Amino acid sequence: MWLKSIVSLSGMLLLVSTVSVAQHSLFSPYDCREHAETAPAIEQFTVEAVPDEFNFSLEEFDIATDTVSGWKTWNYVENYAFGKDRGAMPMITDLHALHPIFRDRIVALIESCRLKGIELAIVETYRTPAKQHEYKTMGKHYTSSGAGKSKHQYGLAIDIVPIIKNAAVWDNTALWRKIGTAGEKLGMRWGGRWKKPYDPGHFEWTGGLTTANLYQGMFPAIPNADDLYPCLTEDLKILRKYWNEWEVEQSSISRK
Ligand SMILES: [Zn+2]
Numbered sequence: 736m737w738l739k740s741i742v743s744l745s746g747m748l749l750l751v752s753t754v755s756v757a758q759h760s761l762f763s764p765y766d767c768r769e770h771a772e773t774a775p776a777i778e779q780f781t782v783e784a785v786p787d788e789f790n791f792s793l794e795e796f797d798i799a800t801d802t803v804s805g806w807k808t809w810n811y812v813e814n815y816a817f818g819k820d821r822g823a824m825p826m827i828t829d830l831h832a833l834h835p836i837f838r839d840r841i842v843a844l845i846e847s848c849r850l851k852g853i854e855l856a857i858v859e860t861y862r863t864p865a866k867q868h869e870y871k872t873m874g875k876h877y878t879s880s881g882a883g884k885s886k887h888q889y890g891l892a893i894d895i896v897p898i899i900k901n902a903a904v905w906d907n908t909a910l911w912r913k914i915g916t917a918g919e920k921l922g923m924r925w926g927g928r929w930k931k932p933y934d935p936g937h938f939e940w941t942g943g944l945t946t947a948n949l950y951q952g953m954f955p956a957i958p959n960a961d962d963l964y965p966c967l968t969e970d971l972k973i974l975r976k977y978w979n980e981w982e983v984e985q986s987s988i989s990r991k
Contacts, residue, residue: 809981817858817896817903822869824985832861832978834890834971835964836957837940840921841893844938847917848897853910856903858894858936862887863982876932880946889949890974892939911935 809829814821830838845855864882871881878885886892896903897910904910915925918938926937941948942955960967 807977807980809977812858817856817905819903819905820873821859822866822873824863824866824869826859826866827861827981828857829860830857832890832974832981833893834954834974835967836942836955837891837893840923840940841895841938843921844895844914844918844923847921848914851913851917853914854898855895855914856898858896858903859887860893861890861978861981862892863978863985864888865982865986879931883950884946886939886941886946886949889941889954890978891941891949891955892937894934894936895938896936905936908935 809827809832811825811827811829813825814823816826830841833841848855862885867878867880867885867888868882870877882888887894895914896905897907897914898904911927915927915935918925923938923940926934926939940955942957944953944955954971957964957967964970
């Protein structure tokens with residue numbers, strides 16, 4: 736059965752410390768940092784949860800420890816969770832499903848918007864090729880990109896929406912501009928600059944890679960990756976496995 740539980744940071748730490756000798760099966764806790772020579776600097780963001788119905792569960796987000804498995808507990812939402820038709824397949828809303836570097840930029844965006852009094856909910860993070868294909872069949876209003884052609888398929892894009900009084904606000908242009916500007920300041924590309932389709936909830940970052948590069952299996956080169964993300968190669972390998980696992984699970988969920 737698919738798990739939809741909420742994983743707190745303390746829960747994850749406990750899990751890691753008590754089962755660190757477990758075998759490295761796909762879904763068991765694994766931290767390559769046990770074998771790393773130096774521990775990364777710990778930088779902590781505090782992100783308070785938005786209302787439960789938006790399924791944003793990260794009360795605290797610890798950059799140094801969050802890449803240790805737990806993939807099977809990814810949060811997801813069903814269609815219409817944010818008041819719009821997004822197709823039959825569920826949407827992953829979990830930040831852990833993103834490329835670690837992009838994920839950290841999004842945490843910074845959430846934090847930066849919060850300081851401006853803007854609360855953001857996560858609509859979709861990683862998106863499987865199957866889900867992308869579903870959007871494609873739903874029409875140009877949704878996407879112009881087919882399966883494998885969106886940055887969402889590489890954990891390098893996210894869709895968010897501002898929340899006011901527990902409701903998703905899709906049509907406030909001035910509010911979108913504030914959020915978009917904040918994201919651009921963090922070096923991300925903002926879909927609010929696009930016309931086909933205008934996509935103000937969308938942010939992406941590729942470190943200069945094209946979709947074709949990503950499609951060939953490349954990931955962005957990260958300066959100082961050894962210091963900042965000592966387990967990046969391992970993490971990305973595990974992440975890819977989990978993306979595939981999720982796609983299988985997703986089709987069984989949408990058949991229900
Ligand atoms: Zn998007």
